[in-house]
Amino acid sequence: GDSVTQTEGLVTLTEGLPVMLNCTYQTIYSNPFLFWYVQHLNESPRLLLKSFTDNKRTEHQGFHATLHKSSSSFHLQKSSAQLSDSALYYCALRSNNRIFFGDGTQLVVKP
Amino acid sequence: EAAVTQSPRNKVAVTGGKVTLSCNQTNNHNNMYWYRQDTGHGLRLIHYSYGAGSTEKGDIPDGYKASRPSQENFSLILELATPSQTSVYFCASGGLGDWGGAETLYFGSGTRLTVL
Numbered sequence: 001g002d003s004v005t006q007t008e009g010l011v012t013l014t015e016g017l018p019v020m021l022n023c024t025y026q027t028i029y030s031n032p033f034l035f036w037y038v039q040h041l042n043e044s045p046r047l048l049l050k051s052f053t054d055n056k057r058t059e060h061q062g063f064h065a066t067l068h069k070s071s072s073s074f075h076l077q078k079s080s081a082q083l084s085d086s087a088l089y090y091c092a093l094r095s096n097n098r099i100f101f102g103d104g105t106q107l108v109v110k111p
Numbered sequence: 112e113a114a115v116t117q118s119p120r121n122k123v124a125v126t127g128g129k130v131t132l133s134c135n136q137t138n139n140h141n142n143m144y145w146y147r148q149d150t151g152h153g154l155r156l157i158h159y160s161y162g163a164g165s166t167e168k169g170d171i172p173d174g175y176k177a178s179r180p181s182q183e184n185f186s187l188i189l190e191l192a193t194p195s196q197t198s199v200y201f202c203a204s205g206g207l208g209d210w211g212g213a214e215t216l217y218f219g220s221g222t223r224l225t226v227l
Binding site: 009044045046052090103 | 152153155156201205213214216217219220
């Protein structure tokens with residue numbers, strides 16, 4: 001069945017270093033939408049970025065991701081982590097009219 | 112900005128009691144969802160709805176019922192609450208928003224439920 005895998009439960013970084021959060025997915029649907037949602041402490045999840053175009057970079061608020069259908073991946077990246085980036089990040093897949101979330105990656109950015 | 116309001120924000124219930132969580136959206140979205148969030152499990156879909164009068168089972172529906180009496184309102188009902196249902200519950204509505212393309216979820220602020 002359809003699923004999303006986020007391999008890291010916790011990522012701890014020093015401020016200024018690059019961020020990469022992994023996301024892979026599984027679906028038989030040929031045109032999936034992929035999303036990244038971010039949830040800051042004591043807040044609700046909100047959309048960070050989304051894409052359905054193969055091999056096209058999508059950017060928002062300093063983060064970017066590229067959907068690669070060949071490898072079923074949609075990794076989230078940022079060139080330089082900020083303290084305010086500390087949050088829980090969810091990768092999600094929309095396939096055949098359903099949305100599937102990964103288990104989430106907690107990003108902690110330290111000074 | 113899309114608006115989804117949940118009530119109550121916090122709830123303490125006793126085992127075996129009935130609990131109703133309410134959600135109201137002013138986005139005029141057809142789709143609404145109930146998720147629970149637990150550490151290590153992410154967001155898990157309990158029930159969802161495609162419009163007034165419709166409810167569908169999600170991935171973990173056991174022990175929960177849902178009701179969608181109108182476009183704006185979507186309730187989650189725990190008829191016989193158990194301690195295993197202690198969690199944070201999020202309601203969301205789904206629409207295209209400003210991004211176009213696929214449906215974006217707009218989440219409420221969440222309800223923290225504790226079942227003793």
